[in-house]
Amino acid sequence: MIDYQSITKNLGDIQVISEDKKVKHLSQDYFHFSPILVEKLADKKGDLVVVPTCEEEVLKVARMCVENRIPITVRGAGTGNYGQCIPLRGGIILDMSQMRGIKRIEAGVAVVEAGVKMGILEKEARKKGWELRMFPSTYKIATLGGFIAGGSGGIGSINYGQLRDRGNVHRVKVVTLEKEPRTIHLIGDQTQQVNHAYGTNGIMTEIEIPLAPANNWVDIIVLFDDFMTAVKFGQELADSDGIVKRLISIHAHPIPTYFPSLTSYIPEGKHCAFLLIAENCVLPLQELVKQWGGEISYLHSNDEEKGVNLIEFTWNHTTLHARNIDNNITYLQTFFWNLEQVEKMYHHFGDEVMLHLEFLRVKGRAIPAGLQLVRYTTEDRLNEIIRYHEENGATIANPHTYILEEGGRKQIDIEQLKFKQMVDPFGLMNPGKMKAWELSQHKSP
Template sequence: MNARLPQHSMAIDWDAVRADLHGLNLITAPSQRKQLSKDFYWYSPILTAQLADCVADLVVKVSTEDDVRQAAAVAAKWKLPITVRAGGTGNYGQCVPLEGGIVLDVTQMCRVLDLAQGRIRVEAGARMYDIDMAARETEQALRMWPSTWHVASIGGFIAGGFGGIGSFRHGILRDAGNLLRARVMTVEREPRIIALVGDEIQQVHHAYGTNGVILDVEVALSPAVEWVHCTALFPTYRGALDFGIAAQDPSLDIFLLSTVEARFSPYYTAMRDRFPADRHAVFTMVSPDSMQDFRALAEQHGGVISIAGTEAELLAEGFPPAYECAFNHTTLQALKADRGWTYLQVAYAQPFNPEVVERHLAIFGDDVLQHQDFARANGECGTFGILLVRWKGEEHLSGVMREIESQGGSIVFNPHVVTIEDGGMKTIDEQQIEFKKRSDPMGLMNPGKTLGWKPEMAQER
């Protein structure tokens, strides 16, 4: 793949473009443009090499809808690629401009617009953590968020995410009732605003910002709970997985449930002796009302609770919250110490059979470390793996993926590609492509990220 296709910028009069963008906050310095053209794709050695030279020609920082309208109109006038970004915590190069052009930074669009019982409406650049803190002032909380929620924005989470912390309790983002409303600005010479309600939001969810600029969103809230962050230790990884399955009992109120094998222990330095190298860990967030039954269930499966406390209590003792020990934070913990690792994402057939993981442990040895997250989708429990893989080159990584899928019952979501379809969706979402024809008729938004858009689809507007 040619990561950067410069045809859009060859004949552009950038002085004239900047004049058309008068009044906006423009970033032209090469170092800042480079920084704001990257996300966490460095988890992947493949993407690190592919995307190294992908840099925006201009970064535009917007703070109002009028700013977005002006930037979108200018992009349409000059036929400039336009890529939206905020926190930049995605792992797949979602907000990396493959063809240069404009990067539209929406981090200053971070206002809470409305807060009521069961819902909150916020601008797309608002950080997930700040949204949750606002909701907690009314004794409510977000239903789910990524492990990078201190930096990640709500717009980025919806445009590039799938689920996260809280998905064990509330399902994945696309499940009914989680996403309520969204407003999207089109990229045309005369931009329009399109309002989406309920299931219509799927037209922009997990579309990598290829079909309109998300301005604001309304998401569901639930009553706030002071979760108990627990670490349960088990002598075998099979025991940890069996406990994870048993903990899916609907009588237990659990927000997060993840298993991490013992070989991760050296990378969890902040856990100290609470995650020793000879024990496998289950990281959870449990309702106080369920703690007694949770402890009893852990003991029945040969487990021992090594940590149990609120987030504030853990932080006061120097321990990380449970959500920083799960999801892709496991990969981050390892990469902090050893950049010789990368990762793969796996979805397992349900009902989940732990023997699949045991086979992988035997086959891959020290090349692959196991970590599973439990979640719900459409009301049914699902099991997903974020596996730590020793980087030995692209051929070796491809061999690991082939071996996992050859055994049947497991699907690899490849995090080392930049397109929506190659990464996880596997098929083109025709609904999203049809919406792109309405919202981005010239095909300017984040080009190269969806296989469903063909150049001949572009129309002048």
Template sequence: MPNSDNWLDEMIEAFEAEVVNVRQAYVKRMSQDYYWYSPILKRQLESHFGDCVAAPRTEQELMNVLSFAAKRKIPVVPRGGGTGNYGQIVPLYGGIVLDTSKLNQAIEIKEGEGTFQAGMKLGMIEKTLHESDQELRFFPSTFMKSTLAGFIAGGTGGIGSIEYGTLWDEGNVLELTIVTVEETPRKLKVKKKEELAKYIHSYGLSGVLTEAKITLAKKTNWNDMLIRFADLDQALLFSEKVAINSNIKKRLISVCEAPLSTSFSPIERYTTKEDATVLLQIDPSHQESVTKLASTYKANVEDTFPHYIHINKLRVSDFSWNHVTLWWLKQHTKDTYLQGRFHPDHYLEQVKQLKDRFGDKVLIHFEWIKVKGAVVPSSQPVIRYHSPARLQEIIDAFHEFGIKVSNPHTYLLEEGGKDDWIDQICVAKGENDPYSLLNPGKTKRRANKKQIR
């Protein structure tokens, strides 16, 4: 806990009103993300808030806030767009919610790479890149609100990962600028792959990210497709064929078991309660090949779908990844989801095992991606929630069937299934955050002896 009862008064006096906000309703809103996707996290986190929000306008102002916190031992939780699902930004011990959204400038854009401040929204980066005929390699479905630093510190992959992999794959994140939480904060430039991994999907535990250099892709005028299948297995087999075909350039392959896609109200005219759907973004020059492939699976290709998306100014990405869960929860508020990585050689059998045991209590949703160059079926199935015990039974079954689970019902970093680099993250935390002020409580490990009491 903070070691000074009047630190908040001191902070208000030390910083301008534009930087520090103590309005209770605003602080509560900025202390939350989409953790309520999980009924477990909703119960655990809904009463946790920060004491204030600090929104520095410059990197130096950010360093001043961190220096203030270090001197008084005040917890600091970095916040991007607040679109995470695991309570990453929920302060467990009060303190300062560090809003980085005012650090939102493009620093340098060259052919093939760009450097941007931490708080720049991915949607704005994408729009800016189009001016140079470039685009992001990949992004989450929440990219219009997500910030670059929030994505790097809390995300994994997204639309485009079928071509370029995840944040950990070499060549995607080139350089990070990290600021330490000390009486005199240091600014670090991190470039080596093994060093970068200390800050990717770290929940901001190991340092405050202020800039990032990322690799860019040449812009493609992607064609949106929606294809319906009477049988889920046929939809999955078709989607796999598209995923593994290196001659087909694609950005998205999203598969939903019926009736998941009926919750997509803006495009419900193209869905039915009986049909599985596959949403794709395909290079226009390869659309004919995909259409011919779909015909071999007796699928229904919705020819008017691309035009409908265009004239209604919709984004196919809004009906993929965890937006699938969001649309479903709008109509089924008691349900939840899981995250799992199925085996590329046995995924159909794994799906059958789940359906045989749980039926429509587990609704399949696949997103095909690459991991270290290999095509794998990632999944975010919807769970018809009944109780914590039943949810744990389903998680245990995933493990039993050989499906790797990234558990979205815990706020502890290493319990969420992304623990490959937890040792290195904790080493960096010990070096950069000597008083363990950054997002305390989000890991089971102790980086050093100067923990908050």
């Protein structure tokens, strides 16, 4: 039995939250997007939340956890979707939100504390002529540490691929949970040890990422009468190297009906594309829209005030809006390797699986990734839908599991396991999430 009162006392000046309601709140994320995860995770909760403000304090907490064998689950902003930061075995929630310093932005590189919000970093980078290479649609509140440990890609992935692609993370400073906790630097490929590891492999305290030259982006909505025409337009725009873009998001009817604030721009029955296009590329974009028989219903420069922030209708924000109206809706994450696969699923499932696509670059090639909205009935039916996609050659990154290896990666990562054996020999970090570790300890995940 762990005595959290004495732990709190020993933590001295470090902020601690023990009020039950607050601890419960800070133990959760957006797992409720999945009815399957709700069943498994709704009652899970940490015992104490600790809020460090600097690396020294993180090291102190790490020492305390090792000495007392307390599980520790790191939390950024808690916007993850798979219960990634929900503690399965209680213990300490390490809330990184106060470690938000921006140490340096220069020469196309940012060095920051892991708890910095990406929206703030983007704003600061833009002041110096740079911008983030990629960020999730939750960028206003999500932390960079949480994105690297739990996210995959987002706005900008049409140019830079996914977080896991070599070059998108330069360096990470990590606090270990060894017998004597210490900080280590992971450089270049070494950062893969903590990239998308759900905080099972050390506590990131400082991160260095490359930036992109800043552009003036224009938010654009394009309407189409036919869904597959919208998809083909999206593919041609993705492949048009002369048109600089940051976002190509395609939505089949009736998805736009879940966006009540956009009804004046999207008439009933239309399919649409949400785009971020560089200001100096609007003319060629207009020509491409004309070629595909689309109609621009909204065009607004980000520099002007009071525009619609289209980003917050894309990626998993699409699901958020749909669930605000019908919380029986859940979603899937899919890589479609060609447009025939998209067309087949569109006709096969009809309104049961509503197609929402985000174009991104995979190994240099632009493909549509699905974040389809699914009208949920049963777990069996959901699995049937997943199977049908896989039988037809699409790849599903299952968002209905909290197990690291059962989501996007689908395989045990030996390098991550070896790294965990070194930095977390007592298995204290986010226990129960890394299958490879649990199996190596003869436990079922």
